[in-house]
Amino acid sequence: xxxxxxxxxxxxxxxxxxxxxxxxxxxxxxxxxxxxxxxxxxxxxxxxxxxxxxxxxxxxxxxxxxxxxxxxxxxxxxxxxxxxxxxxxxxxxxxxxxxxxxxxxxxxxxxxxxxxxxxxxxxxxxxxxxxxxxxxxxxxxxxxxxxxxxxxxxxxxxxxxxxxxxxxxxxxxxxxxxxxxxxxxxxxxxxxxxxxxxxxxxxxxxxx
Amino acid sequence: xxxxxxxxxxxxxxxxxxxxxxxxxxxxxxxxxxxxxxxxxxxxxxxxxxxxxxxxxxxxxxxxxxxxxxxxxxxxxxxxxxxxxxxxxxxxxxxxxxxxxxxxxxxxxxxxxxxxxxxxxxxxxxxxxxxxxxxxxxxxxxxxxxxxxxxxxxxxxxxxxxxxxxxxxxxxxxxxxxxxxxxxxxxxxxxxxxxxxxxxxxxxxxxxxxxxxxxxxxxxxxxxxxxxxxxxxxxxxxxxxxxxxxxxxxxxxxxxxxxxxxxxxxxxxxxxxxxxxxxxxxxxxxxxxxxxxxxxxxxxxxxxxxxxxxxxxxxxxxxxxxxxxxxxxxxxxxxxxxxxxxxxxxxxxxxxxxxxxxxxxxxxxxxxxxxxxxxxxxxxxxxxxxxxxxxxxxxxxxxxxxxxxxxxxxxxxxxxxxxxxxxxxxxxxxxxxxxxxxxxxxxxxxxxxxxxxxxxxxxxxxxxxxxxxxxxxxxxx
Numbered sequence: 205x206x207x208x209x210x211x212x213x214x215x216x217x218x219x220x221x222x223x224x225x226x227x228x229x230x231x232x233x234x235x236x237x238x239x240x241x242x243x244x245x246x247x248x249x250x251x252x253x254x255x256x257x258x259x260x261x262x263x264x265x266x267x268x269x270x271x272x273x274x275x276x277x278x279x280x281x282x283x284x285x286x287x288x289x290x291x292x293x294x295x296x297x298x299x300x301x302x303x304x305x306x307x308x309x310x311x312x313x314x315x316x317x318x319x320x321x322x323x324x325x326x327x328x329x330x331x332x333x334x335x336x337x338x339x340x341x342x343x344x345x346x347x348x349x350x351x352x353x354x355x356x357x358x359x360x361x362x363x364x365x366x367x368x369x370x371x372x373x374x375x376x377x378x379x380x381x382x383x384x385x386x387x388x389x390x391x392x393x394x395x396x397x398x399x400x401x402x403x404x405x406x407x408x409x410x411x412x
Numbered sequence: 413x414x415x416x417x418x419x420x421x422x423x424x425x426x427x428x429x430x431x432x433x434x435x436x437x438x439x440x441x442x443x444x445x446x447x448x449x450x451x452x453x454x455x456x457x458x459x460x461x462x463x464x465x466x467x468x469x470x471x472x473x474x475x476x477x478x479x480x481x482x483x484x485x486x487x488x489x490x491x492x493x494x495x496x497x498x499x500x501x502x503x504x505x506x507x508x509x510x511x512x513x514x515x516x517x518x519x520x521x522x523x524x525x526x527x528x529x530x531x532x533x534x535x536x537x538x539x540x541x542x543x544x545x546x547x548x549x550x551x552x553x554x555x556x557x558x559x560x561x562x563x564x565x566x567x568x569x570x571x572x573x574x575x576x577x578x579x580x581x582x583x584x585x586x587x588x589x590x591x592x593x594x595x596x597x598x599x600x601x602x603x604x605x606x607x608x609x610x611x612x613x614x615x616x617x618x619x620x621x622x623x624x625x626x627x628x629x630x631x632x633x634x635x636x637x638x639x640x641x642x643x644x645x646x647x648x649x650x651x652x653x654x655x656x657x658x659x660x661x662x663x664x665x666x667x668x669x670x671x672x673x674x675x676x677x678x679x680x681x682x683x684x685x686x687x688x689x690x691x692x693x694x695x696x697x698x699x700x701x702x703x704x705x706x707x708x709x710x711x712x713x714x715x716x717x718x719x720x721x722x723x724x725x726x727x728x729x730x731x732x733x734x735x736x737x738x739x740x741x742x743x744x745x746x747x748x749x750x751x752x753x754x755x756x757x758x759x760x761x762x763x764x765x766x767x768x769x770x771x772x773x774x775x776x777x778x779x780x781x782x783x784x785x786x787x788x789x790x791x792x793x794x795x796x797x798x799x800x801x802x803x804x805x806x807x808x809x810x811x812x813x814x815x816x817x818x819x820x821x822x823x824x825x826x827x828x829x830x831x832x833x834x835x836x837x838x839x840x841x842x843x844x845x846x847x848x849x850x851x852x853x854x855x856x857x858x859x860x861x862x863x864x865x866x867x868x869x870x871x872x873x874x875x876x877x878x879x880x881x882x883x884x885x886x887x888x889x
Contacts, residue, residue, distance in 0.1 A: 312619075315615075316590075316615055316616055316619045317590075317593070317616070317619075321615075321616055322593070349478075350478045351478070351480070351540070352477065353418075353476075353477035353478075353480045353481055353541060354480060354538075354540040354541055354544055357532060357541060357544040357545065357548060358544060360425060360525070360528065360548060361544065361547055361548050361551060363429075363525075364522070364525050364548060364551050364552050364555070365551060367432065367518060367521060367522065367525075367555070368522070368551065368552070368554070368555030368558075371516075371518040371522075371555060371559065372555065372558055372559075372561065
């Protein structure tokens, strides 16, 4: 490859956006801003997936996470009355011990999953595919053959989630007054109107 | 493709969906027969799945679904006991649920889905179905714990269980991703081969292993990852605590055995050390803290923590007879625990949960027969011969001593003696303390019959442990 390494430039650009956005998710005070930064980090990571020729995953990340999950999440965050002062309570108290744990975890992870284990000299980079390569087709092929068992279990998990959500949120309250449409449509004159035969009122003087 | 050996799972999934639909369309009506449809269908499903598993079980280990599924001796034995325990739990919980207007189709549907998740776990030959089965089980359990919406305790328990369970799943998944990065495979057989060939650098593997062990410990409720257990056991309705504390432990054994022994057997030296720490902590924490409990469900939670510590001893031994002893321990533990919760349910009535230790006072006067059953169960849990709890402790300790960890066995015995105190305290309350108010124990015939059978099983297994032990040994040879 000659000239400017465009894919490297793109990678570092999106990787730095991702790291900055991910840290901002934690550091900004406003939960709405944090959710928006999470959206940005999803965008950046989907761009990195695109560089790996995983278009399907990249598009799904945008459509499902950014398009549906995060929008819903934002609604929930806006609905909740979150007391920021309470959230920040104890931050300083746990800053020292939390910081020590975080830094030591970071050191451990760099030493374990650093470039000397996963560098290009250790693991050969995946081969570039031709222009007519379709990631979606390849994924679909293994998803419905080799991994059909796992795919079906994932579907069952979603079914259980639906059952659980309905069970926990559906309240059949007896006091709820809902109109019954079919009853309303099929109502007849006799059901509503009662004609009462009465004798004509004779004026025999008013009682006081 | 070899679909035949996976028929039990396919049948269970189909039946769970049929029970769901049948309950939605028929169960809401006024007819009492239809309202109990889900109950009877669930029991019938468990019986048929049992027969089906028995019929299609291959003579030797066989794979299906491109190596994602395995059917072998271990999966068969664990499945039989999962069906049996779930069947017992459903019978125990019927009256309890009816009295508290929790008798809804969703309960049975979720139990069937949880059983399906456990079946998938015990038959997993790959990280993927292992994780997905665990999630299916956990999700159904979270919903069951939260089922009693009017109860604040149940909601709190469900919240704690959900958050900590999600962290545990995350840890397990992170560890699995590390192992995948190091070995390049999700298949347990291939991982085992890759671990054996990776001679010099095992740092990445060990890093992943730490997270996997932490995830397993969370799911088994082993100290120091036991924090959720007491609150969840206490907060959930007793019928659901009973399910939570029994059958999933069988699946938890499969989770630990398949991941650690089948997949990462080459790292045995590392995980045996980690499990030793977990086992000693659990046995100590479980037995000591149980002493100060006044709530019987909470006490049984700490007892579970201790029992799971003893169960780990067999895995620490690292021999095939050690694994057999662990399997034996897990199976007998679930039978004893189901019985103990059955007594709590028997003793409770609507508006009175009877979950305090004092509620057992004078049970021998109110119901001599069930006080005797509880006596058998408590002696067995404490490890008093000739009940089965003695043998299960004896076998794991024998295996630990056989590989030279005498100090570990000594610690385990020391804390078992401390633990005997709180089991014997229940017996004292039942037999030597008198009641202020004499409330007769009333229960339906099916509960009484199954509970009696449960107690007698514990006694019979104690007198003749060789049959079950033979089955457990046959699995690992």
